[in-house]
Amino acid sequence: MNPRLAQKIAFSVLLLATLLVVLPVAIILLIIVIKGASAISWDFLFSMPRNGMAAGGIFPAILGTLYLVLGAIIFAVPLGVMAAVYLVEYSSDNWLSRLVKLAIVNLAGVPSVVYGLFGLGIFVTFFRFGASILSGSLTLGIMILPVIITSAREALESVPKHFRTVSLSLGASRWQTIRHSVLPHALPGILTGMILGLGRAAGETAPILFTVAAFYLPRLPHSVFDQTMALPYHLYVISTQVPGIAENVRYGTALVLLTLVLLLNLAAILVRSRFRRKKKW
């Protein structure tokens, strides 16, 4: 075959495949926005569910998800950033750092439902936190740890070596160097990882199934030891477990969840691209 013709055909096939990856996002968004927009109202977003979820709003689920995500971040960000600092600034290429890297790869690969089992085993049962916001947040926090460590590592590694050399040569200690000459420059990258972690934690269902999520709980949680409803679990429940829920309520719930998660991811993409453009070294 004529190589130019072969190239044309091949490129069209590859383009088609790429569209197959990217178009579903648009289609899913379109379906959910068109069918769900009619459900969105002040009442839907900010009132309690009534009549076994057939009427009323999804406020406890929204608030529950915010609590869970916040808890996960408070736990995972300090731990993850410090782990990244260890890997980039302190460890040499020894067995420990290799072990830590291998552990991070495996944490990223553990199925979400296995995190749920782990949370049930350790936080709910062993530490006796019960099914609670605390158990759910800690479980989600461990799950998003790899996301945060990986982004923070990339951010730290992108800070040029001579920033550190200059600071050390002026007599600053190792920690002072990291604190004042490295971390500030890595901040946007760390922020990106944090937002991505937020998005991931907000959308996950399996880790909270046995650790916190309540099927139907039309009141707000009072403390971290309370159960709570959560958006992703609520969507699962009303789309598979409870018959007779109005269609636009299902789509509306999906729309709220999708908006929350996609906005977080979009924010992360924007922070990252701005950071890349502004970078001067």
Place this chain on the structure above:
Amino acid sequence: MKSIRVRKLKEWFIEKSILLSGIFSVLFVVLIFLFLLREGFSLFRGESVIDFIFGKSWYPISQPPRFGILPLILGSLLVTLGAAAISVPIGIAAALYIAEIAPRRLKEALKAGTELLAAIPSVVIGFIGIITLGPWIKTFFKVPTGLTALTGSVTLAFMAMPTIVSIAEDAITAVPRQYREAATAMGATQWQTTWRIVARAARPGMLAAVMLGIGRVIGETMAVMMVTGNAAVIPKSFLQPVRTLTATIAAEMGESVQGGPHYAALFAIGIVLFIITFLINGVADLYLHRARK
């Protein structure tokens, strides 16, 4: 002088907590495994591992209960094979296009699109699968229910694609520029260079991408539970409902009695899943390291 001593103490403390944070990731992996064992091991006092893995029937609440997970393993395998058959060729092709062919602007947009697909929560994808794909498969193949292994495979294919695309794309981009220049200088077209030189050089990284995509599919829970119809029988075709390992845990944990044999059996399934994904990720990581060298 005192302030220096205080500072030194503070820094010593900070540096030790940084070291500790690094070790925590290792600790968590160990803890996950230990707690799965702690809760799941009691099953094997009354049951042999062979009976558990190769037992043909999963009737956890019959009298006496039967905990054979072969139907679940085959369910996971069937759905995963189907998803891989769809997502691997499409994902690799898309990675080649994004890395080698797309102009710069389009490239950034496509990468962002792939990231957004990865970001959609699995419960939303499951929801879309139930309402669009399910009815479509039901009428197209004239089967009694649209919630089948095939529905699961197609749904999961879309969840594996972002992983495959982004890691394969990294591997392709990492191929040294001289390879392309040499091929072009010999008179190869862009496509010949892409297919015969670049794709071949990026093979270990692509293999890792495929493995990580498959790892994601095996571990996926919510979407697969929602669209596969949940029948714990040994599957005979793509057009019947199946039940995967992950879906079984998620669906049945709520009904099991804590500390009972059913509870232990669900944790034992967790052990199986943990080992499978541990192996897949470990091997994929080895390939990625080889690719980087």
